[in-house]
Amino acid sequence: MNGNVAIYTSSAGSSVFRSSLASSTWHQVLYLTPGQAYALPTELFWLDLPEDPISLSVAVDEFADAAELIPLRGAIRTTIGLLPGEPYTLLRPIPVRIEQVEAGDFLAEFDEANIAISGETYQEAFQNLIAEILNAFENFSTEEASLGPEPTRHLKVLRNYLRPQR
Amino acid sequence: MRTLTSKEAEQIAAKLEAEIKEGRGHARALIRWQGRIVASYGIRRGSRETSHDYVPKQIFLTFRETLDLARCPLTKEGYFEILRQRGKLA
Numbered sequence: 001m002n003g004n005v006a007i008y009t010s011s012a013g014s015s016v017f018r019s020s021l022a023s024s025t026w027h028q029v030l031y032l033t034p035g036q037a038y039a040l041p042t043e044l045f046w047l048d049l050p051e052d053p054i055s056l057s058v059a060v061d062e063f064a065d066a067a068e069l070i071p072l073r074g075a076i077r078t079t080i081g082l083l084p085g086e087p088y089t090l091l092r093p094i095p096v097r098i099e100q101v102e103a104g105d106f107l108a109e110f111d112e113a114n115i116a117i118s119g120e121t122y123q124e125a126f127q128n129l130i131a132e133i134l135n136a137f138e139n140f141s142t143e144e145a146s147l148g149p150e151p152t153r154h155l156k157v158l159r160n161y162l163r164p165q166r
Numbered sequence: 167m168r169t170l171t172s173k174e175a176e177q178i179a180a181k182l183e184a185e186i187k188e189g190r191g192h193a194r195a196l197i198r199w200q201g202r203i204v205a206s207y208g209i210r211r212g213s214r215e216t217s218h219d220y221v222p223k224q225i226f227l228t229f230r231e232t233l234d235l236a237r238c239p240l241t242k243e244g245y246f247e248i249l250r251q252r253g254k255l256a
Contacts, residue, residue, distance in 0.1 A: 105169075105217045116220035117192070117208045128191060132208045135189030139196060139206065148204035150226070150254055 075099040076122070080130055088134065089163045096129060098122050113157040114150070137162055170218040170229075174236035175209045178221070181235065182242055197225065199246055199255055226254050 079093035098108045100122070108125035109116040110133055117132040119125030140147060140155040141164075147155060179186060179195035186209070187194045197205040207224040210216045222232040226249055234240035249255050 101217065101219065107217075107220055109220070114224055116224065118210065118217045118220060120216065128208075128210070131190035131192065132194075135187070135192075135194050135208070136206065138189070139187055139194060140203070143196075143203060146198075146202050148199065148202045148255060150205065151203050 078126075080126075080133070083130065083134070086134060087165045088137075089165055091161055091163055094133065094161050096126065098125050098129075113154045115154070133158070133162075170221055170232060170236070171215055172210055172218055174233070175207070175218040175221055177236045178225070178232070179209065182245060199249070204249060204255055226252055 076098050078096050078098065080096055081090070081093045083090055094110055095112070096108060096110055098106055100106050101118075104120050106119045106122055106125035107116060108119065108129035110129060113133070113136070115129070115133055115136055117125065117128040119128045136154070137158045140151050140158070144152075144155065175195070178184075179197075182195075182197050184195040184197045187196060192211060193209045195207055195209055196203050205225045207218075207221045210218065219229070222229050225232065225235075225245075227235065227245070231240060231248065235245055246255065
């Protein structure tokens with residue numbers, strides 16, 4: 001699965017989805033609900049989603065049934081395609097791997113930059129990874145002259161994906 | 167299966183005298199050697215204990231070595247010697 005963006009049933013996650021609808025980078029969608037993950041078998045869907053999280057959850061479940069979505073298990077690959085509200089321009093989607101290690105423990109990783117973080121759900125791990133990537137980018141950028149070999153390499157990788165907005 | 171806890175992630179940061187930077191949602195530990203940042207990792211703090219099994223890869227250790235670092239057998243000097251041997255300092 002490449003070029004995915006995620007939608008979620010929480011209020012925070014649904015804002016990500018709405019933002020993604022406005023983005024031209026929205027090609028494939030990975031649907032995540034608590035305890036469930038779905039991959040779309042086709043390229044593009046458009047949904048009118050309700051605002052409140054509970055109705056949104058029902059809508060996503062009904063859509064999953066109607067579209068015969070494929071339940072995912074274990075590790076998934078997706079991308080970070082948006083950074084809503086952040087002062088950065090995304091130069092290209094950031095490839096992400098999210099793995100369920102055990103119940104309530106998910107590992108999200110951007111391997112190329114050796115950045116990883118955990119979360120209690122797919123959604124939380126995904127959101128935490130976005131924060132971790134931006135935190136690392138800021139930490140490394142402000143101390144570029146004081147970086148060892150690995151952080152130097154990681155900052156170079158991050159600059160292939162992120163650029164501060166002017 | 168044994169997992170690394172947030173407490174152990176904090177213990178490692180303290181042992182290595184890492185600088186803790188607060189960021190979006192969680193803190194990051196910046197590990198320095200001779201003033202240069204040579205490794206870093208995020209520390210998740212919350213009411214529920216969460217796994218920090220991602221830490222070993224980010225500090226260039228095995229899981230066993232990371233546990234040893236948290237629990238004491240592996241010293242700060244020993245850690246940096248491992249990094250030197252693995253080419254992570256030069």
